[in-house]
Each structure stands twice: as C-alpha cells, then as structure tokens.
Amino acid sequence: MIRNRFLSVAVLLVLLVATAAEAVTVRGRVLQPDGRAYSGAAVVFVNTAIGATATVYTAEDGVFNLRNVPPGAYTMKVKTARAAREFPVSVAAQATVNVADVRVP
Secondary structure (H helix, E strand, O other), rough: OOHHHHHHHHHHHHHHHHHHHHOOEEEEEEOOOOOOOOOOEEEEEEHHHHHHHEEOOOOOOOEEEEEEEEOOEEEEEEEOOEEEEEEEEEEEOOOEEEEEEOOOO
C-alpha cells in the first residue's frame, strides 16, 4: 500500500513538472500610431481550441507579459479606449514568445 502511494505521488510530480516545463511567457508591446507606448491597454489571449481566456494590461512603457501560457494557437485581442484589434499568435513550447510591436489607434 505504501508502495502504491509512493508511485502515485511520483507520477503526480512528474506530471506537474512536465506541465510547468511547457508553460510559456508571452511578451509584447502595444504602441500608438506615432510610436508612443500605450499604457493600460487590455491584452486578451483566447485559446482557439478550448476558448479559455487570460487578460493582462500594458504597463507605462506599453509592455505586457503573460506567464504560464500553454502551447497552442491563440487569438490576441488588444483593446484600448479607441479601438480593438485581433492578431493570431502561435505559442510553441519554448521559454518565451516575443510578439511583434502592436500598433493601435
């Protein structure tokens, strides 16, 4: 019985480590048309396979970081006070995905 519990705990730990190893950080920057940073823009990631969403907001320098993103296909929606735009983003199993600068009105 103790052996079965040990085996169950070991399998659970392996699964947790494997899942954590696949998690990715997605970084990017939102800019205004003139190139100035867009602070406070909402950046929403929608997993196209399951519809799960995650939202982050840009910092004063327009940069956003979304951590622990599972690999897959996403739609990135950038929402500001004036406009909203959508972009496809593919997240591969690597440490960090850098999204090109996004310009929104």
